Amino acid sequence: MNRKNISCSIILVFAGLVSLNLQATVMRQINAVPGGVVVLPLPINKKPVRASYRGKRVMILKKDDQWVAVVGIPLYVKPGTQSVAIFYKRKKRRSIEFFVKYKKYKTQYITLKNKRKVNPYKNDMKRILNDIKTIKAAFKNWQKKRKVELYFEPPVTGRFTGTYGSRRYFNKQPRKPHSGMDIAAPLGTPVKASAKGIVINTGDYFFNGNTVIVDHGQGLMTLYCHLNSIDVRVGDKLKQGQPLGTVGKTGRATGPHLHWSVYLNRTSVDPALFIKKKYTRHINH
Numbered sequence: 001m002n003r004k005n006i007s008c009s010i011i012l013v014f015a016g017l018v019s020l021n022l023q024a025t026v027m028r029q030i031n032a033v034p035g036g037v038v039v040l041p042l043p044i045n046k047k048p049v050r051a052s053y054r055g056k057r058v059m060i061l062k063k064d065d066q067w068v069a070v071v072g073i074p075l076y077v078k079p080g081t082q083s084v085a086i087f088y089k090r091k092k093r094r095s096i097e098f099f100v101k102y103k104k105y106k107t108q109y110i111t112l113k114n115k116r117k118v119n120p121y122k123n124d125m126k127r128i129l130n131d132i133k134t135i136k137a138a139f140k141n142w143q144k145k146r147k148v149e150l151y152f153e154p155p156v157t158g159r160f161t162g163t164y165g166s167r168r169y170f171n172k173q174p175r176k177p178h179s180g181m182d183i184a185a186p187l188g189t190p191v192k193a194s195a196k197g198i199v200i201n202t203g204d205y206f207f208n209g210n211t212v213i214v215d216h217g218q219g220l221m222t223l224y225c226h227l228n229s230i231d232v233r234v235g236d237k238l239k240q241g242q243p244l245g246t247v248g249k250t251g252r253a254t255g256p257h258l259h260w261s262v263y264l265n266r267t268s269v270d271p272a273l274f275i276k277k278k279y280t281r282h283i284n285h
């Protein structure tokens with residue numbers, strides 16, 4: 001087999017992120033889609049030093065004797081071949097390719113009474129740009145961790161009202177696709193950390209409202225938005241299921257709900273991939 005065949009045939013994408021079953025999932029590239037996650041087995045017997053995809057550092061885990069790179073694919077990636085650079089000691093480098101296929105996402109139309117949240121005022125823009133800078137800086141954090149929990153609990157029980165990736169129109173005007181999952185729940189319902197992690201940012205942002213960002217290690221982060229109250233501080237270590245705030249409607253929201261995002265290698269990916277099937281069966285993709 002030539003190098004290309006090897007890299008293509010070992011592409012592995014899994015349904016439940018944790019089932020690193022090499023045989024069963026070979027070539028079933030169900031998640032190698034924009035907004036998905038791909039798990040790439042790396043050459044055996046060679047300990048990788050680091051990996052990067054589109055210039056961003058990528059998670060590397062070891063399952064039994066197999067090293068794998070866990071890669072988040074941005075929503076804007078066009079179908080086609082992508083490659084991940086793997087770096088070894090003595091500056092040795094190898095690239096592993098995978099194929100991204102097309103995925104159709106839903107379209108969602110939202111009407112907002114607060115027009116300022118659709119067409120912000122001039123002086124709001126300064127704040128919005130500042131918010132983006134702060135949030136992006138948080139995603140740059142790299143918490144070294146050998147084992148990273150990839151099973152998430154839904155942060156709140158409620159009705160799923162908005163799926164990840166939907167193309168969205170606010171008051172008939174096109175806006176960025178939905179970067180997370182919306183779960184509607186009564187105002188004040190506790191919001192819990194979806195996995196163990198460290199609070200790396202809290203703030204009140206123009207669109208996201210009151211927000212908490214939790215770092216789970218190696219570039220895997222969760223973001224909780226529109227909170228009514230924030231009950232944690234930067235640096236707090238949270239256990240899975242530990243309350244971090246309450247459901248609210250701060251920022252750009254039509255009613256009380258949690259906007260929950262998952263970030264991997266600094267790109268948002270579909271949160272549904274990380275939660276157990278029993279919680280997601282009523283989400284229509």
Ligand SMILES: [Zn+2]
Nearest residue numbers: 180181182259
């Ligand atoms: Zn949302």
